[in-house]
Amino acid sequence: MPSLTNKPLLSFWQLWNMSFGFFGIQFGFALQNANTSRIFSTLGASPDDLPLFWLAAPVTGLLVQPVIGYLSDHTWHPTWGRRRPFFFIGALLASLALFLMPNSSALWMAVLVLWLMDAAINVSMEPFRAFVGDKLNPEQQTAGFAMQTFFIGCGAVIASLLPTLFSDVCGFSNESMNGTIPETVRYSFYAGGAIYFIAVMWTVFFSHELPPADLQAFQAARQKKVGIANVLKEIMAGFRQMPQTMVQLAIVQFFTWIALFSMWIYTTSAVADNVFGTTDSHSVFFQDAGNWVGTMFAVYNGVSALAAFLLPVFARLTSKKTVHLTCLVLGGMGLMSMFLITQKEWLLLPMIGVGVAWASILTMPYSILASALPAEKMGYYMGVFNFFIVIPQIVSGLLLGFVTKTFFHGHTMQTLVLGGACMILAGLLTLIVKDESHR
Structure with a gap:
């Protein structure tokens, strides 16, 4: 493949096509994030148990991401390329899971489908991060990740609004009849499954990948590394060789994702209790x-x-670290302020800060990291980096229920305040990160 610095600049529409699949991927994540606790609660889960049921998501990411990253680094097909086979397989399985999820008739079924859904989403999502590193030189990497963030935002907006649209515009029932999932949620997941597959296929068909610079040597090296034992050996060896920047970002990610996980788990019950x-x-x-x-x-x-689209501009004027610090502090303040709000309309205001933070979370850490990674291991290290997203989620799943019950007496809005404090701490910890692209 071309070296990291001499890759040709891509046009706006080339960036668009290679990132459009994230529109569909985020449909899956947004439906999962906004509705999973609602589905679990409707099927009989108590608020104290919700974090444990959510463990399915981070555990599958912990297992799937580095393996998929490693395999995609060592894959090449003359038609499908390196990353796109994984886009296709993940999209097919994730779409199936989205159709199955709202038809769960028991809590254990919903938890099992969440495992399938999250594993499948990870299969298609992780290579997308490496895709940017493969195709873009450092000058365009922030723009590439920002384009992904744009599609993540667009997909999530529509997916998050679907239950309301099906209720208010289409007239579907929003009530849980005899403990079943409301029609609004079921049809939202059906639409999400179709859109997920179509959007990812757009990137598969309208983007291309460059072959390795020395294809013969690449194939010879790949043959030597076949076998699960070699795969696991190389994956574990990579942990000991992580770049310093990656270790520093891992600390930032830990507190960032505790905040996000608490928000996704508890916002529905917190708003229902505090406002409704x-x-x-x-x-x-x-x-x-x-x-x-x-x-x-x-x-x-x-x-x-x-x-x-504003983050790359501010990053050029200041630095990626300054942008990430500022955004995380705004997001943390937004989460903490929800405790003071009792009118539902005012709850939209804190979401502005959370949105600014989310844009940076999806852009800046990956842009900083990409500049510090060896090009031949981009997919693997992007997969390993996911460990520092899922580990805090596992910690949250094991502890947040206990903390909420013991210290907050079941008031989940206070758990969101704790999450906001964690996000502000993550922002301050950005100061320790060494950014190789900003010297």
Whole structure:
């Protein structure tokens, strides 16, 4: 493949085509993030148990991401390329899971489908991060990740609003009848499954990949590394060779993702309790709160889509670290301020800060990291970097329920305040990161 510094500049539409698949991927994540706790609660889960049921998501990421990253680094097909086979397989499985999720008739079924869904999304998503490193030189990498963030925001806005649109525009029922998933949620997942597959296929068909510079040597080296034992050996060896920048970013990511995980798990129950005045997951008010949380999440994702194009500008004027610090502090302040709000409309205001933070979370760490990674191991290290996203989620899944019950007496809005404090701490820790691209 061309070296990191002599890759040709891509046009706007080439960046568009290679990133469009993220529009569909985020449909899956947004539906999962905004509705999984709602589905679990409707099927009988208590707020204290929600973090444990959510463990399915980070555990699958922990297992899948580095393996998929390694395999995509060592894959080449003359038609499908290096990353695109994984885009296709992941999209097919994720779309299937999105169709299955709202048809779960028992809590254990929903948890199992969440495992499948998250594993499949990870299969298609992780190579997308490496795709930017493969195709773009350092001058365009921030713009490439920002384009991905734009599509993430656009997809998440529409997906988050779908239950409300199906209720208010299409007239589908938003009520849980005899403990079943509301029609609004079911049809949202059906639409998401179709859009996920179509969007990822767009990138598969309208983007191309350059072959390795020495294809014969690449294939010879790949043959020597076949076998699960060699794969695991190389993966474990890579942990001991992580660049310093990656280790520093891992600390920032730890506290960032504790904040995000608490938000995704508890916003529905927190808003239902603090604003709609109910903790009964089968009540109309609880389901209305679920729809309003979808609107809130649409706002923060919409803000992130717009902010995505401003971040590279501010990064050039200051630095990537300064941008990330500022954005995380704004996001943390937004989460903490929700505790003071009792009118649902005012809950949209904190989502502006969360949206700015989300745009930076999806852009700046990867842009900083890409400049510090060897090109031949881009997919692997991007997969390993995911460890520092899923490990804090696993810690959150194991501890947040205990903390919420013991220290906050079941008031999940206070857990969101804790998450906001963690995000501000993550912003301050950005100061320790060494940015190889800003010297």
